Amino acid sequence: MDTYSPTEVEVKWQNRWDELGTNLFSREDLASAKNPYFNLMMFPYPSAEGLHVGNIYAYTGADVWGRYQRLLGHDVFQPMGFDAFGIHSENYALKVGVNPNDLIPSNISNFTRQLRRIGAMFDWNHTVDTTAPDYYRWTQWVFLKLFEAGLVEKRKAPVNWCPSCKTVVSNEQVIQGLCERCDSAVEQRQIEQWFLKITAYAQRLLDGIERIDWSSRTLIAQNNWIGRSEGADIDFPVVGRNESIRVFTTRPDTICGATYMVLAPEHPLVDALAHEDQREAVDEYVEQTKQLDLKARQYVDRPKTGTWIGANCENPITGAEMPIWVSDYVLIEYGTGAIMAVPGHDERDFEFADTFDLPIKRVIARNGAANAEPMTEAYVSDGVLVNSGEFDGLTVADGKRAIVEKLEANSLAAGQVRYRLHDWCISRQRYWGPPIPIVYCDECGAVPVPESDLPVLLPKLEQFKPDDSGESPLARDKDWCTTECPKCGGSATRETDVSDTFLDSAWYFMRYPCTDSDDVALDSEMIQKWLPVDSYIGGHEHAVLHLLYARFVTMAFNDIGILDFGEPFEKFRAHGILTKDGRKISKSRGNIIVPDDLIAEWGADTVRLYLMFLGPFEQGGDYSETGIRGPASFLDRIALSVSEAIEGEADEQVLKAMHRTIDKVSNDIAQLKYNTVISALMEYLNVVREGGRSCVKQEVEPLVVMLAPFAPHLAEELWESLGHETSIFDSGRWPEADPELAKVETFDIGVQVNGKLRGSISVTVDSTEEEALALARSDERVATYLDAGDVRKTIYVPGRILNVVVK
C-alpha cells in the first residue's frame, strides 16, 4: 500500500490555509472574536543564517499549544514578528560589508519562508518588524510616555572605553580586560546616558511574582535579579570632624566586630576626608581603579587592594576607633558606597583584613562560647552574639533587632530595604537602533521631540561603523543632527544615541493586535480585547532582562493610564534547549543545523512530531536524526489506517482504550508534556491496528483531532478524507473522555512477598483484600513463598499492589 507523500499534502494545505485565511484575522475578526486567546511566542532576531532547528523546536512547541487552544474552541491570535535592530545585526552587517538597511529585508523574507514551511498558524496580517519606521515610531512614543511620567533620566554612567579604537565597547567585547578587536587595555569612562527608572518598580516587580503563572525557575531568576535585602543604614561619626559615614548592612548584629571602614573609590568622602599625608597614595589608588575596565573591576578572585585614607571613625556601639580605607571591592552603585568591615563574619572583609593586617574579631559563635583562638576564616553561619557587651547571648536575629533599636533611639540608624536591580541604561552609541527622540537646545536644554514629529527617522548612513569620536555614528550626519528646538524654535541638535533593542521588545506584543491602526500605537479596543497575553512561550535566556523590562513598561503604562492591567503575561513557560551531542547549538561551535533539508526529506509534520517526541518540551532534548524514522512511520501507519477505515460500530475494547487515551492526552498536553502525548497516540494506534484488523472511522476520528496540533497538514488531509468539508481547526473539537469508558476495570497487579515481586494477579477495582490474597495463594510460585512462614501483615492497595509480610 502506498504511503502518503508529505510534501504534496503539506503544500496543498499551506496554500489552502492562505486562500481561505484560516489563520488570518481582519481587524473586524479581531474586534468580534468571542473567545479570544492570545498565544504569544518570542519573536526571533532574523539572522543571515536563517532559522535553525532550535528555533523550529521552540516555535513548533508554541504552535502546538496554539492549535490545541483553537481545538478547544478559542479564537487563537498567533502573530509573529522580527526583532531586527541591535548590535547583533549591526556587527554582522559590518563584517560582510552590507548596510543593515539592505540586509534585514532579505533575512526577514527568508525567515518568513521557513516559518511558513513548518506549518505554524501565524497571522501574517499582524506582524511587526522593529526596524520599520511605522514600528519604531511607536517605540519612540513609548520613550516619550515614560519621559512624561518622569521615568526617564539622563546621568553619567561608566562604560568600557577602548583608547585605541576610541569607542565604547560592550562587556561582551572585553576579553580579559582587553579589547576584542585590537587587544588594547580597556578602561572605564563616565559618559552621559539615558536611563529608565525601573528601580522605582523594584518592589512591585517583586510583588507581582506572587500572582503570575510562570515557570518557577523564571520567577526565581527574576527574584534573584531584583535582589531585595533587608538591613539598616548606620552612621559612623568621623573622628575629629562634624561628619559621619553612612553604611548599609544586612548584618547590624555584627557591628561590634566591625574593625575598619571601607569607601568605594568614587565615594565623595574619599577626597573630603583624605589626610594630606595620605593624599598622594589615595589619589594614586583612585586613579589606578579608573584604569580598570568594568569587567576586571568586578572580577571576584582578584586580590584585594586599597589604602588607608588617613582618617578614622568611631563605632557607634563600642565607641572604638576604626581606620577608614578606600578599596575597589566596595561598589559605589550599591547601598551607600561605603561599608563597615566585619572581617570575622564576611569573607571579603576577612580577605582584605588578612592582606592588610587589620584586626579580626569574633562576635558570633555557633553555641555562644567564644574561644580565644584566632580565626582562620570568616564565620558566616548562624549563631549567638559574643564579645558584644550588653548584646552577648542574643541570637543573630534578636541581635539585629536590639542593635538597630538602640541606634535608632540615638538617630544613628534606620531600617532599610535595598535592591540590587539597577536602572535600565538604554543609550547605545551605535547606529542600528531607533534614535532616541530628544533634541538639545542651548536655551531649553534636553527637549523631547513632540509626538506629532515622530518618527525621528534613522538616516541611511553609508558609513555606519563606530569611529574615534566616541559618539554614535549618527553624530557624523550633520544635516540630520541639525534641527530646530520644538519649544523655542531656535537651532538645536539631535540626540545621536539610539535606544537599546530591549526597548523594542519590551512592548511589541501590545502592538500585534494594533497593527491595523496607523494613527495610534495602541488601539484601546484591541488592547481591551486581547491583552494581557494569555500564554507566552520562549527561551529561558530571557528570564530576566526581556521579561522584566516588558513587565516594567506594562506597570508604568498601567500607572500612566494607558493600560488597565499591570502584568503583561498571565502565563509564561520556558521551553527547553535543543542540544547536539549534549552541547549547545550555536554558530560559534559550528554545529548549527538548518532544517530546510530535513523538512524537504521528511516533511514538516514528521519533523514537528520528531522534535516534540524528543523529550518534555520544558526540558529540551538532544538532537540526532537517527530517531526520526519512528515518528515518520507512525504518520505513515496513521494515514494508512484512516484511509482504509470502514463504517460501523467501534469495538468495545478499542473504544475503552480510546477514552483512556483521550484522558491521558488531554492531561499531558495541558502540561506541555508533548512527548508522552505522542507516545499515548502511538500506543492507541497500536491497539487499533492490533492483529492487522481494519479499523472503524469512529475509532480513528478523535485520533486525527489529537494528532492535529502536532501534524496539522496530515490531520487536515485525513479529516477531509473522513468526509469533513471545513478545516479541522474550524470544525474539529478536542474530544472529551467519557469517564465511564475510560475507567479501568481489571488490573494486573503485582504480588510481593516481603517486598519482593513473586507473581501477579488479575483483580477488579472492587476486589477485596481476601479475594486478592486467595488469588495470590492459587499461584503456585507465590504460595511457596507464603508457606515459608507465618503471614504477619498484608498490604493491599486496590489497583496497585498486594504485599504480604511473612516471617
Add this chain to the structure above:
RNA sequence: GCCCAGAUGUUGGAAUUGGUAGACAAGCUGGCCUUAGAAGCCAGUGCCUUAGUGGCGUGAGGGUUCAAAUCCCUCUCUGGGCACCA
C-alpha cells in the same frame, strides 16, 4: 562562591507522584514479504546466571518504610544562570 535544573538499558526517554522499573520510540539480532529496500509485517533485546519458582539493577554511600527512581541526610559528576550586592 551562591542559586537553579538534572543523572534511569546501547540511545532519546516513560513510570498513575511511595505501589509490577524500563511504556513509547531509536538501534541491534532473527524471521516473513519483496527484483530490490533507509518500505511494510512478526518475534527477541537491562545485567549476571549454576538457566531455577534464582540473584542484581534507576550517579555513589547511608537512612525512613510492608514497599523508594520517587521522601530524608552526606557526597560525586553534568548543564545553565548570577557573581566583591556588604
